[in-house]
Amino acid sequence: MEFETTRAVFNAGAGGAGGAAGADQSAASTGGLNPDRSPARAQGIDGELTPVELRKLLAMVRDHTGITMSERKRTLLQGRLRPRMRTLSISGYGDYLRFVESHPPELPHFIDLVTTNETSFFRTPRVWSYFADTFLPQWQAAHPRETLNVWSAASSSGEEAWSIAMHADAMRLSAPHFDYRIFGTDISGAVVSKARTGRYQGRSIDQLLAARPDLVARYFSADGDSWRVVGDLRARVQFEPFNLLEMPPRDRHFDIVFLRNVLIYFDAPTQQRIVANVVSAMRPGALLVLGESESLQRYDTGLHFEQPLFYRKVSSDERT
Numbered sequence: 001m002e003f004e005t006t007r008a009v010f011n012a013g014a015g016g017a018g019g020a021a022g023a024d025q026s027a028a029s030t031g032g033l034n035p036d037r038s039p040a041r042a043q044g045i046d047g048e049l050t051p052v053e054l055r056k057l058l059a060m061v062r063d064h065t066g067i068t069m070s071e072r073k074r075t076l077l078q079g080r081l082r083p084r085m086r087t088l089s090i091s092g093y094g095d096y097l098r099f100v101e102s103h104p105p106e107l108p109h110f111i112d113l114v115t116t117n118e119t120s121f122f123r124t125p126r127v128w129s130y131f132a133d134t135f136l137p138q139w140q141a142a143h144p145r146e147t148l149n150v151w152s153a154a155s156s157s158g159e160e161a162w163s164i165a166m167h168a169d170a171m172r173l174s175a176p177h178f179d180y181r182i183f184g185t186d187i188s189g190a191v192v193s194k195a196r197t198g199r200y201q202g203r204s205i206d207q208l209l210a211a212r213p214d215l216v217a218r219y220f221s222a223d224g225d226s227w228r229v230v231g232d233l234r235a236r237v238q239f240e241p242f243n244l245l246e247m248p249p250r251d252r253h254f255d256i257v258f259l260r261n262v263l264i265y266f267d268a269p270t271q272q273r274i275v276a277n278v279v280s281a282m283r284p285g286a287l288l289v290l291g292e293s294e295s296l297q298r299y300d301t302g303l304h305f306e307q308p309l310f311y312r313k314v315s316s317d318e319r320t
Contacts, residue, residue, distance in 0.1 A: 045082050046091045049074055053093045060097060061114045064107065065187055066245045066274070068267045069114075080113045112190040119156040121208040122163045124260070127289060127309060131256075132167040135287065139255060140171060140178050148180040151254040153278060154262040155184030155239060158195025159204060164258065165233045166219050183252075185242035195239040198229030244274045248281035257282055260309075261291035268298070275301050284315045 049057065057077060058069050069077070081096060090096045100110045122128050139148060148168060152161040161184035168180040186192050200220075205227050209216050220227040242248075244262070257278055263271045278288065279302055288303055288311045290296070296303060296311055303311035 045085055045093075049078055049093050053097065056097055057093070060100065060110070064111055065115060065243075066270045067115070067265045068270070077114065084109060084113055108189045112188045115188050119159045120204055121159045122211070123160070124292060124309075127260070128163065128167065130307070130310065131164070131289075132170070135256065136167065136171045140175050143255075145177045148178070148256075149252075149254045150180065150182045151252070151257045151278075151281065152182060152184040153242075153244060153257055153259045155186050155192075155195055156188075157191045157204075158184060158198065158239065159200075160184070160258055160260070161195065161237055161239070162198065162219075162229055162233065165229075165237050166215055169219070169233060169236075180236055182237045183254075184237065184239040186239075187241065187243050189241050192239050192241050198234055199223060199226050200228075201226035244277060245270070247277055252281045253283045254281055254286055255283055256287045256289065258289045260289055261294070263294045264291065272299050272301075275299065275303075279303065279313060282313045284313055286313045287311065288313070 054071055054074055054077075058071070058073075061067055061069055078093075081093065085091070085093075085096050088096070088099070090099060100106050136148075150164050150168070152164060155161045161182050165180075165182055168182070172178050172180065184192075184195055186195070205216070205220075216227065219230055219233055221230055259274075259278055263274065266274065275288075275296065282288065287306065290309050290311070292309065296305075301311070302313060304314050306312045
């Protein structure tokens, strides 16, 4: 496998999202703050974000994640920042924003707070029907004895990447010379850590148990009150922090990229930048998978519409 080399390269390009993800336990819990020198010490949080603080916060979100948020997100952002501010004994929003700027180990925590990570196993059934019934058989027939490389580019807590792996593994069991590797990335170091554990409980795994108990029986093992992905799948899936505003490693060439429900959080120029970065890591003929509310019709991307939600990368000869 090439996972070790890829880990180093992905981390090098992770920027604010992954650069400090390896901080030690004490720094991770306090962001490197010495409580005796904290900007403010209090049990409560002072008031609400002022207009100036809100504009600064939104600018910081955009600078570090590329995500464009409106001022209507004030209440949401306040609710996400308050628990962290209480942990750090910082009572003012302005003090916390200055703390993020002056203490690099805090930046991954800030990114975790302001990004949305909602996902589930096999979300949007038609995507998985096409992937399992059409894409995998066609790809395997056209590339005998090759390894399928898949990128789950905004993998959140891992459900999408493990869903890909379950279908790909079913193909491996039916086609002896087929193999696969899956790379899951996310800007949030916290959800990457969760994805690496492969351990799930609550609504996410409950829904899979109800819909596909056969898959849970084959690919998960009970672990107390949770379920954990089994070793055969874990050996072929890797998760790393990565910021989609950065260029992917040049030696990565993917056969299919899942970029679902990501572009909706960005403005048009940033969408184009992200798509261009992703396309640069796709082989000619590779597929890009988008979310149901996303489209590339406005952009010149080097991708041709294949069917709803699926776009195929074409060669320069095919484009002319």
